[in-house]
Amino acid sequence: MLDGIVNFISNMNTFTLILWIALIAWGIWELVQYFRRKNAAVTLDSEEFKKNLRKKQLIDVREKDEFDAGHILGARNIPFYELKQRHVELRKDQPIYLYEAGTYAAYRAALELRKHGFEDLYVLKDGYDNWEGRIKRNKKPIDE
Numbered sequence: 001m002l003d004g005i006v007n008f009i010s011n012m013n014t015f016t017l018i019l020w021i022a023l024i025a026w027g028i029w030e031l032v033q034y035f036r037r038k039n040a041a042v043t044l045d046s047e048e049f050k051k052n053l054r055k056k057q058l059i060d061v062r063e064k065d066e067f068d069a070g071h072i073l074g075a076r077n078i079p080f081y082e083l084k085q086r087h088v089e090l091r092k093d094q095p096i097y098l099y100e101a102g103t104y105a106a107y108r109a110a111l112e113l114r115k116h117g118f119e120d121l122y123v124l125k126d127g128y129d130n131w132e133g134r135i136k137r138n139k140k141p142i143d144e
Contacts, residue, residue: 041098041110041121049097049124050133057096061109062128072099073134080105080112087116099124099131 058075060067067077078086098106110121
């Protein structure tokens with residue numbers, strides 16, 4: 001078995017070997033990042049997420065135009081790319097509920113908030129696209 005592996009590696013050219021090493025390293029990196037994001041926040045289904053929303057900081061991390069098209073009632077919009085600068089607007093003594101269309105950016109936002117000392121973080125399972133609670137849509141101005 002070991003001789004077969006050695007023969008395989010010796011028959012590979014250097015470029016292919018480097019490519020395989022890079023792919024394996026990238027895969028390991030992505031796996032580590034996945035678990036870091038998942039451990040940054042607790043995932044809540046819609047029913048748990050709805051409970052006592054008024055006592056929580058509800059943050060929509062989508063872009064402003066997506067937020068304006070429709071968002072969970074009572075949510076504030078802090079797009080993910082602005083979170084590094086705007087995290088000071090959030091209170092560390094109250095839970096933070098994060099959501100977006102799916103969950104990837106919400107978990108990345110939770111990871112960013114953890115870096116700034118926030119601990120009580122929650123993410124909406126399946127994101128806004130599957131939300132069945134109350135929503136608000138901003139009215140678009142009438143073109144004249």
